[in-house]
Amino acid sequence: MAVTILIVCGDKTAITAYAGLFNKKEYSVFSAQSGRQALAQAKARRFDAIVVDVSGSRINCKNVCHRIKSETSAPMLAITAPNAKLDAALAFAAVVPKPVSGKKLAARVKAAIENKPPRLFKIGALALDLEKRKLTRGSKTFSLTPKEFVLLRFFVSKAGQIVTRKTLMKEIWETEYLGDTRTLDVHIRWLREKIEDKPSEPARLQTVRGQGYRFTI
Known part of the structure; x- marks a missing residue:
């Protein structure tokens, strides 16, 4: 069964690039370009992991992450700018600094899913x-x-x-x-x-x- 992932990013081009990093036979990738879309997706289906690009300013990351976490227990990973500092309260399962490679991102997603706490x-x-x-x-x-x-x-x-x-x-x-x-x-x-x-x-x-x-x- 394919691993279901939600990618949250305000940049459509970046979403396409991130989605292309995952093997289509192993992963089923969904996307959201806004907090509203991300929340709707989290309510609509069960995700194995959620990847949020927090490097841009198009999405209110703190608000979006808190609201998504109220809907799902899926581990959440952050894609960040190099040397970026994150709010510890967001408790990301993993942080992936740019530049992002498919191998590195897939490995972090897999590890986050395997280490997910019990329901x-x-x-x-x-x-x-x-x-x-x-x-x-x-x-x-x-x-x-x-x-x-x-x-x-x-x-x-x-x-x-x-x-x-x-x-x-x-x-x-x-x-x-x-x-x-x-x-x-x-x-x-x-x-x-x-x-x-x-x-x-x-x-x-x-x-x-x-x-x-x-x-x-």
């Missing part, structure tokens, strides 16, 4: 289905909204650390405006209703007064 991710007493966005706590299973899913994954990546409200608004909602954080309060409440045995007395997602929140596994 079911254990978080202490919780189990998170990365593909279906479902959370299991005891005998109960909950469906997570895309924003709840991204929020939980972010907290898990920062487990044990204090995460400020400012950081959450910037990383999850992509704004530094703190004049109205009611949407954050609502999502924290919704998330606690799903991950906590007693939401009114949270043990996993605790409020650190005057600082933010701490997620404990």
